[in-house]
Amino acid sequence: MQSNGNQPKSMKTFLVIWFGQLISIIGSGLTGFGLSVWIFTQTGDATPFALNALAYNLPRILIQPIAGSVADRFNRKKIMIISDTGAALVTLVVAGLLFTDNLQVWHIYLTTAISSLFSAFQDPAYRSSITMIVAKKDLARAGGMQQIGSATNLILVPMLAAFLYAAVGLRGVILIDFATFFFAIGALLVVHIPQPERKTQPSEDGKSSMLKDVGFAWNYLRERPGLFGLLWFYAAVNFFLSLSGPLWGPLVLSFGSEVELGVVQMATGLGMLLGGVMISTWGGPKDKKIPAVIAAIALSSIGYVIASLHPSVAFPAVGQFVVSFFLPASAALSQAVWQVKVPADIQGRVFSIRAMIAFSIIPLANLIAGPLADKVFVPMMSAGGLLSDSIFARLIGTGTGRGFAMVFLLSGVFLVGLSLLVLAYPRVRNLEKEIPDAIPDDQEEIVTEAVPGDAVPVPIGD
Template sequence: MKLPQFLSPGMRTYTAVWFGQMVSMIGTALTDFGVGVWIYQKTGSATPFAMVLLCMVVPGILATPVAGALADRWDRRRTMVLADAGAALSTLFMAVMLFAGRLELWHILAAVAFASTCRAFQGPAWMASTTQLVPAEQLGRASGMMNFGRAVAGILGPALGGVLVPAIGLQQVMLIDFATFIVAVGILFAVRFPPLPARAEPDAPKQPLLKEAAAGWQYVGSQPALRAHLLFFALVNLALGYVWVLHAPLVLGFAGPGSLGLVGSAMGAGLLAGSLVMTITGGPKRKAAAILSYGVLLGLSLMLMGARPWVPLVAAAMFGITVGIPVVNGSLMALWMPRIPADLRGRTYAVIQMLVWSTEPIAYLSAGVLADALFKPLLVQGGPLAGTLGALTGVGPTRGIGLLLGVAGIFVLAVTAAMALLPHFRTADSIPLAAEPDAPPVAAAEEPASEGAPVPVPA
């Protein structure tokens, strides 16, 4: 694949790696769809889906601090290769167990947990490398490209899975996924990343790994604006966690699977549209203001989603929820990564990732209990709110889910208003960029840079 010559060397490298990762994400989405079908056919229960979601998130959260420290110590390209290879092996393991007729739920949970740990190592290494490859003014566009890849995977994965799983079977779908990992790893072998940034004290001995990991926490603790932004994102992710768990039962409570597919299409279309905006424009100039604006959009969309049992309304709300996700994620990345010292970016990004993800398991564990035990009885026939609020929203078995999502929307609006009152939250764009250290010299034995190979690009 010949890359456009108008791109800078670093951006060409980023684009090549991005393409490989997108192909891999499409393969992963195929497997996720097929495994979901397999689990439902074997168990007929929703509980295993919650278990899989937890295994997708929790191991990665626990591994992230150490992974971030190693991303600042190890060669980042090789770290990504190992992470992709580990995720590929987890898929191959499931395929082998399925072929042998011995695949069980606990095998899937173990494989998903291992893949989650591998992603914890890949994320900080890739993000820290991106800031070296891509100029600071292009970071929003780079984030948009990655979210575009996720959106394409989210749309194509289920669509292709619905055709391929019945036609060729889950095992062959898993082998296709394994092949996409080979594409991603092959591209990583073919490119070169800039050398690791010079250490602040090059002659100082290496610190213990946990002490190095703590440096990321110390940096976050020293930045009031970053702490406020991370608190905002953590609380927003809590609200979004309820959306991911509850939107399917909300729709299926008053409509059929086809309507749920329409809502899923709106979700994918929103992610795709937001990603294209970021890729084309590079994102908003006032990034802190964009983050607050998404809080308003999310809060209103959540309230709209729960207002009435009407599929077009829910689909429009889901589009509003997802269209802003690539923009707000890209704004956070473009705002903070150039302001973090280069030799701290891997471990600091790991801390950012860990804190932002930390609330998702709370939503996964509490959504069902809150919806069924607390909110559902309020809006059924004869419930305490049936004659008042129910006159506006309707009554029925899933109207409690709508009420829960509406309350989550009010919560997000309140959080957004509180953050908007903090001067350091609003003025974070004015914080100076971090100085970029000179790259360490390349050893004579290393391969010389050829056309298209990356050179250190100021972030």
């Protein structure tokens, strides 16, 4: 495969792709918001939220190694186009079920699982393509810009959802979601995404070669203890995030309305937007990015504690703002480190194994989140419950929804403690010094001089 590594890298390409993805993400967000409210209206429990999250995460994790091998073997642009097309067709199926009044909760689980498979193939192709179109010095900014897109979605979706539901109903909203996929696909069709030169060739003998690719990526990480340890830290963090994540809706709806849930989601978007703008403008520290990643995770965890303190919309709104403000810095800086340390031609495989390890614990968290809240902590934190006279009750109160709050409180405390422990581990803390860069600085200086306009950060996201 011919290398395109010497071609100038332009943020314009990234901007075009981002814009198409942004429109599609907003459409999907409208559908997701409406279906989440529909699920809670139909069931009134937290468990279906957790099961839907499980339906998204489990297939994605299982298919990641194959998706990474595919990203290194085939044209990454075509992989992204096919993935977006598949996701659009799944949305069309949901619309059909709605129009025929046949939609059931299990249909949502199934279509969510299928959508996650397409997303699993798109993700390594997209992330590994960023290294080919964004200069080394701008990788952290690009990561922050991706977060801005998600934040824009969270801010706009609640307002748009309320207006569109009144104007065209849920069926119309899902059709709008389907139409937005054409923006994502169209953007990919008009840009050029360079392919990396293959320095490490994947084998070409079918299924066995896929297994060899998985083994190669696993060994690559095992030989680098800093990266390997960082991955298991991410897995633990994702466990607690995913334990609480499906419960945001039940927590707010236990004392508030759909409008107040929208307020919390808007606070989430505002925090993510400001955090994304901060990291995309600043770019993060030149050195010691990993300590900054860990510190950002610890600070974001405080938001879970805040959200648990009182059953009024202000507390989960402020809590979500804190969580969302610091997580973009953590995600952007981490992604920049990985993109610099891992050679471009093997990023598909390595990034997929990274995702599989980091997300491997999420299905367990999704599986136990609902029952843990509904069957354990809700009864314990009810009036006369086992913990109704405990220090926890004095801190967050008792009654309706306080069992959900207990999950948030414990998650926040454990995450802060875990972050401090990992920060004390030198192999993770010093991995930037121990592992050499895969992208030479002198190469990037030439690229920057070739396109001086790219030195100006552009506030975009994914």
